């Protein structure tokens with residue numbers, strides 16, 4: 101008889117800059133995930149019954165506790181996924197601002213309100229409110245382990261749901277920290293943690309949650325959607341991107357170069373809304389390339405530098421393949437290049453003359469790299485920007501036509517004369533189109549995403565013409581047709 105091979109019950113998170121163990125966490129089984137969801141169902145009843153004002157108090161207490169312990173959280177983010185501590189402070193700070201916004205606006209956005217009932221139904225008082233779904237499962241990535249899942253967690257909680265959160269296997273410690281602080285201030289497991297690898301995430305998809313909010317790669321997003329389809333569990337998919345910066349002839353070239361470099365290389369390029377491609381008007385192309393090149397040469401990836409390590413070791417091969425492919429197909433590296441990809445770090449790399457159908461232009465690279473291409477005019481820049489199956493974010497630099505260009509880009513979000521700015525504005529919806537996913541976090545749309553609309557029509561007085569009865573008279577039918585003609589049938593005979 102063969103002995104069953106014991107499955108590991110724990111896993112370690114590692115410091116990507118050194119390989120040191122940061123923490124050990126349980127690999128939770130399907131039964132444990134289901135138990136967490138069952139507990140959450142009880143908590144959801146308590147939490148939703150509290151009402152908006154009390155939930156706001158609890159969420160604000162959580163927000164305050166996170167803010168007061170920000171240095172501790174930022175240090176943990178730094179150790180577990182590698183980003184510089186000041187960047188981790190920025191990330192967590194923006195997340196805190198979202199908790200405050202969600203808590204502060206939930207009642208106004210979701211609470212019951214009167215809506216016009218229309219001329220035909222004038223005897224009805226119509227109201228709509230947005231009710232919590234119950235239990236929301238949140239699966240988060242590692243690249244922004246505070247900000248990204250918080251876009252779902254804070255908004256789902258503010259809407260009155262309980263949440264079961266599965267952080268990435270690369271950042272379980274950050275997830276555990278956030279949940280523990282919530283438990284400390286609220287005192288009840290309205291927000292719970294489950295840890296493990298992909299299988300644990302898969303178990304959460306099948307656990308009977310009322311909605312699953314996933315942030316991660318497009319490939320995993322498809323698996324999540326397929327698993328959720330089995331139980332008709334609705335999903336939010338926040339997936340990858342291939343965002344561009346468009347630089348017009350009248351742009352502030354220095355500001356555009358600064359923004360493009362930050363957008364491409366901060367967080368070591370591991371940003372879903374990071375800059376991967378740049379399209380520059382031919383009139384300012386040379387100036388743009390020389391400005392950004394000079395600036396990038398001072399930037400170095402290192403353990404304590406402004407650009408940290410690549411968090412997932414397997415990503416290094418993918419980044420290398422994109423750079424190699426670009427160079428093999430006639431591209432040139434004006435900064436970095438083939439040797440820029442090391443064992444843990446990738447040095448900033450700027451590629452020019454790269455064919456538009458190459459990997460570095462078409463696929464998400466997720467490293468501190470960018471391609472820069474010269475365009476004749478903004479028509480070409482928009483057409484090339486839109487020639488992707490992704491559609492997450494984008495940036496436009498132009499003094500006169502920023503809004504007009506941004507409006508024609510097929511993406512969920514655009515920043516004009518700034519970079520990534522939309523993510524920090526809590527009232528703006530965040531999400532993509534195409535293979536970047538669907539559904540929204542942040543803003544009023546982000547609150548409504550974790551609710552269902554409840555419509556009520558209350559009769560205020562008897563209708564003048566009652567057409568919803570079997571006792572309906574011919575006269576009533578005639579009157580109805582006459583009213584309809586007055587309301588909608590006037591104008592040129594067609």
Ligand code: NDP
Nearest residue numbers: 241242267268269297298301302316317320338339340372
């Ligand atoms: P992955 O898709 O690898 O993982 C995302 C999450 O899904 C992790 O928690 C992972 O768990 C989990 N998971 C893996 N397999 C399964 C499965 N079969 N069923 C359920 N869950 C599963 O993404 P990354 O963590 O690598 O994140 C980077 C990606 O996220 C990039 O593509 C980036 O563009 C995107 N992203 C999108 C954002 C957006 O808002 N649109 C924001 C931030 C990132 P485990 O880690 O344990 O395997």
